[in-house]
Amino acid sequence: MLIRIDPSSSEPLFAQLAAAVRGAAARGELRAGERLPGARELADSLGVNLHTVLRGYQQLRDEGLVELRRGRGAVLTEQATNGLAGLRQAVADVVTQARRLGMTDNDLIDLIRTEFR
Amino acid sequence: MLIRIDPSSSEPLFAQLAAAVRGAAARGELRAGERLPGARELADSLGVNLHTVLRGYQQLRDEGLVELRRGRGAVLTEQATNGLAGLRQAVADVVTQARRLGMTDNDLIDLIRTEFR
DNA sequence: ATATTGTTCTAGCTCTACTAGAACAAGTTC
DNA sequence: GAACTTGTTCTAGTAGAGCTAGAACAATAT
Incomplete structure (x- = not known):
């Protein structure tokens, strides 16, 4: 590695x-x-x-x-x-990006829920 | 503001x-x-x-x-x-990835909450 | 002219990250 | 069992980032 x-x-x-x-x-x-x-x-x-x-x-x-x-x-x-690590990394990136926009966890979760439909 | x-x-x-x-x-x-x-x-x-x-x-x-x-x-x-577009795309990618692992929206939201700390 | 507002400078304090070295504990290897 | 490997814990020092404080200054607005 x-x-x-x-x-x-x-x-x-x-x-x-x-x-x-x-x-x-x-x-x-x-x-x-x-x-x-x-x-x-x-x-x-x-x-x-x-x-x-x-x-x-x-x-x-x-x-x-x-x-x-x-x-x-x-x-x-x-x-x-098992792939969870990859997702975790992607989530970490999204969270970083959301933080940069000043969003709270709930703001981001709203976005997720919308996207999941 | x-x-x-x-x-x-x-x-x-x-x-x-x-x-x-x-x-x-x-x-x-x-x-x-x-x-x-x-x-x-x-x-x-x-x-x-x-x-x-x-x-x-x-x-x-x-x-x-x-x-x-x-x-x-x-x-x-x-x-x-003009800030949201990039985040929206990243969120869409994460949701796709989570779906591939068989996760529900709530599973993913738990991950987000964990990562936000 | 006067007031407002960002710019620059010096200074000190605190906390995190990193380094360094040592002693220790649990596990592996023979 | 003995020797070795490897993570754990402890103390300690250094450097830099972030925050605060106060002052003087420069450009712009009113």
């Missing part, structure tokens, strides 16, 4: 990392049960700190996309690869 | 302010040529600093949504009133 990070972006590094994994899983580049690189190793290869990678991994865990276990590393869950 | 701001949000105050104006324009609550409140006045009524409001206004100017002139204030441009 290829993970790229832009240090000059205003998006935090750990968030970029999480987004990269989310996207790779959604596009089928990663499968359930597959292991992500160890945090120390990935930190080295990206030129960032161990804690930064771990924070990204922990965010993915909070979203239910990976399981973290000592001695074993970060393993993709079913949820990460 | 009603501008509300949440000091406890992780979204910067100046960005919230810009979003509020963007959204009001996108929803048609504001029209091209209309004047926004003066920065000092708005800062007072929101309980934030003059510079914070000005930074929000400047961001809107950088986006081409308002023109700023001394003695005159912030005036909405034509461009400010």
